[in-house]
Amino acid sequence: MQIILLSGGPGKRLWPLSNGTRTKQFLKLLPKTDGSHESMVQRMVRQIGESGLEAEITLAAAASHHDAIISQLGRETQLVTEPERRHTFPAIALACAYLSKEKHLPDDEIVVVLPCDTFTETGYFEAVKRMAQVVETDAAELVLMGIKPTEPSTKFGYLVPDPADSSIVKSFTEKPDSERAAELLRMGAFWNGGAFGFRLGYMRRIAERYIPAESFAEFRARYTELPRISFDYEVAEKARRLGAVYFDGQWKDLGTWETLSNELDHSTIGYVIDNGTSETTAINELNIPLVCHGTQHLIVAASPDGILVADKTKADSLKESVVTINRRPMFEERRWGSYKVIDNIEFPDGYCALTKQLTLNPGAAISYQRHTFREEVWTFIDGTGEIVLDGERRSVGRGDVVNIPKMQMHALRALTPLTFIEVQKGTNLIEEDIERFPFEW
């Protein structure tokens, strides 16, 4: 059995913790039993592992999520990235093309697609197992997971079970208006939980109607030929025979500050001093104290990207507040580790200085590169590694200072976790001022 985990789109609804590259599923906010925290995608992968499903997992994600996924789930993660952002149908079709055309799995292989940002519990994976069983019977082309609704929401698709056989869906309606939603509830409808089960050949055939490619490489190269449409509209609504299983346990979308703050065990994460507050959720990723004093129903979040102080009851309209913020990300998890911007000055004549604290993971390397407009000063403060400067290789570690003038070729590799302070200085301090060259370590 194959599970495709769909890594959701970008979003600033959890700003300042989420930014252009760091989306909600990668925020390490969810409490683990050992007191540490994990992200939504880490939790989902852990839960699948613990469920006994014995499924192989493939991540279907945006290219911009690549580094965060490798960093959080490890180098061995099976990952299919979209050449460009389209929609859920193209993303799932691409992942299926990988399974059939690259891994050469047979047409009768059972595939279940799951969103990676559902906050759920063990019973959910029992329902996934039942989805696979229904697919196995070939009673339906496509099997959905029905979620017991709590309100006539207009955010979900609805499925109405066949009264004669509840494992068959009588009708499927994608995102109805609220009147129709209320009517569907009266008919005993369930929400569509965004999980889809099918045999691999079913999706292979649908995808080949758009791109009759021989290889995965060809399919991926022609990715833009797939329509920008959701899986629900393109596949679920058109399916001749829809099956369903049902789940009425914990099932939540933690996509807003309001819903997320309800799931956090403690009301605070990070260096927070909480004094006489009520219903205040405070998350501090900075290394300075955050004092919340006598506040009520607030969300307070601080990260290198900014500080948010929002009334919990009004957090749904937060997007309006942050849409005007268009700054470079101040914290990023990358393939090689992570960095945060600790200082950023621009002088009136356009000269800039950008200071970062960076950590390279053991074995990871920064590509062999040079810059036209900026110099860099690296001060190593922990760990060991190797640096290459214009072809010359040497060891670096704690206490070393390396001055990299404009146009000097440089590469860096960590042997142990390697932390350094980088001061970039010059004009045009943009990520695009980089030429990369091949280098064999």
Added chain:
Amino acid sequence: MQIILLSGGPGKRLWPLSNGTRTKQFLKLLPKTDGSHESMVQRMVRQIGESGLEAEITLAAAASHHDAIISQLGRETQLVTEPERRHTFPAIALACAYLSKEKHLPDDEIVVVLPCDTFTETGYFEAVKRMAQVVETDAAELVLMGIKPTEPSTKFGYLVPDPADSSIVKSFTEKPDSERAAELLRMGAFWNGGAFGFRLGYMRRIAERYIPAESFAEFRARYTELPRISFDYEVAEKARRLGAVYFDGQWKDLGTWETLSNELDHSTIGYVIDNGTSETTAINELNIPLVCHGTQHLIVAASPDGILVADKTKADSLKESVVTINRRPMFEERRWGSYKVIDNIEFPDGYCALTKQLTLNPGAAISYQRHTFREEVWTFIDGTGEIVLDGERRSVGRGDVVNIPKMQMHALRALTPLTFIEVQKGTNLIEEDIERFPFEW
């Protein structure tokens, strides 16, 4: 006429903007007509200059305020610092000893002592002029400024004017209980505004009862012989004949977040995005955006020292929240300029890295010094200056990188405003790891 400006004590009531070294009178928060902001002490000195009083100003301050005063008021400021913190009587006695024993001003010189953190307007300085006129008549030994009370506060001294001659005080009561305060109000009493007028010889004689010193240097060296007592108890309560003038214009103590936020013209200072808030005062000294969304009656303040989110109505008990914070200051104004800490890491083995952004004012210099336990890397990003390394002098400016190993002697002087990033690394990153040596620029 001499004015002694009394620079108040430390306090964390305006944390995170105030910290151990940066007290409320130095916060540049008050709006000027040109759109910029000034501190309480800057406003007071400007107001005295504009008042036409033609007074010479002496600052009486704690030693820890020295650098902030020079930075905000200039090198030419006449400043008397206490060898240690005692109370208002010793501080005023010391400043008077300076005027009589160092500047050799005559006994009949008129002195008015003013608190530097009163938020007031032009009329206040008219009242100061009237104080000097009453001192001139020798109708009283000590002249106070009576402030029209708005409530039976227990925070102030009270003076009751003589019904026959209101320029004479019939009785003076320091900080009564609330019952007595109400009674005093019914008797037509005024608050004591903390301003004191007298002839220099009056204070010289009182001070010499404790320290019969010939010179100011001797007086200052024996400073600890003065009792730890307020000027009100030691002088005002004991005066045989007290005079008074009265002022009923704007007169406020901006010592708490609640009172300060009422005086700020805009509800926000710094990089703040305010969306649908009411009665929210937001001050952001960091260079990342602060979003306030739908909040009500909040004070939000962010500085390199920390972040405060407090309910305005509960801000008076804030001290309880911040009393547990005992960290090194993250921003300081110093004699030579200012710095902020932008990063601070400690590794499990005790090795530390502390990264600062520093700016030296033109002409200012850092003393010739060396460190035993730490190395420093200086990356210059703006301005020009001179550096001395083990006796060798050279120019530094934008783009230069200087690596200072342990025990290397180094000094630095700015020719134009000189900004650099400093990475300190080593064990024991404390301010005390410093040996200073004389150096002639």
